[in-house]
Amino acid sequence: MKPLNNVAEFMSKQFMNVKNYLYKNYGEAPGKMLVHTGVLGWILSSAAQVTAVMFNDKISAKEKLFLIPQECADAGVNIISFYLVTNTLKNIGSKLVSTGKLVTPKIKQYIKQNNLTEEIGKITTDIKKGMTGDIREHYTDFKNGVDVITSTTGAILSCNIITPVLRNQYAANKQKEVLAKKNANIKSPSLEYTSFHKPLRMTDYQLNAYSKYSSNMKI
């Protein structure tokens, strides 16, 4: 029983370390938590999609060879676009507050009292250093609010504007490629011209839209 107890003890210690790590890292940074869990959400939903393709008996091995890399590429675009846009905007908001460029009158007064006016706007400045008591709490509340606003704005831009536009473009190009390949096999010049230049048809769209493996859904 002793080795088992040791394993349980080890696991329990590791779990406690994880909890303390999360407490330390996200306790005072809700904006960072939103960005990180947003990325984790995309990773998990993409992993679920890829797994669904891998274990779907209705999809042939040959199709899987095409679909799995395609799902991975789609996931890559989603994750990178979300992280880059959301994190960049959040970092800009954070930096504006920590360098003293965006302040409240109370923080402005603190900057004056501590002779930090010359340091305002320098990217290496962190006005939080040396803050204690009420002013630290006031600063943290203000910075957390700015972080949440900027990270939410980033997520809106990324998920609702950039990604759908890119995905529509990508899907349309992909469909044209597939149609072009199909037409090349038929080897009929007239058919090739008509099908290739037609917009995506209902048949093609619905087959993709309703198939179990073609929709990457945000969770």
Added chain:
Amino acid sequence: MLGINISNTAFYRTAKAGGQRVQQAFYDCLPNSVVGSEKWQKRIKWIGSEISSPENRLILGATALMSQPFIDAKNKAVDEDTRKVSVCRTVAKIIAGTTTGFLIRKGCISAIKNWSKLPSSVDKNGVRVKLTKLNTLFSPSKAGSDISEAFKQYQNAIGTILALVVMMFTNFLIDAPLTKFLTNKFVKHSGGVNNETSK
């Protein structure tokens, strides 16, 4: 073994200095601002404290409804019937995803609140909570008080992570069938399509 610390190389130092100059130039362009209004300061504080992942998901869903269907409706790369179904499906997907996303996040955060009690925790009547293995399962040892803002944000973070794991499954079990059901309803409601091929 040759131990090369990249941060000591001239290339790294030059690249870092260059990056910092670009960043500094960017921040120099932004004006200094003071949020003078008490009302706005309170609003910003409230957002930082109260807007967490469930509310964030709701905001994303609401703004998605205001943008994505229009992006799909203006997609000239597909024919008219396809555009119609595409818009219906997008709306259905947003409604299904936002509803389940919001409810599961809220539920998981609420569960974590019950499973992360501290020695200082009291119930609604002000009586100390009896600590058990279950109600301390997610309690960090470094947290001092369960009424602190940091502890609340920690509970939101753990609850959100748990919700994401749950949603890996509900994505297939609830979101996908609900999306399909709502899409068919919306397509039917919008008068159907001429070239319908599958359901």
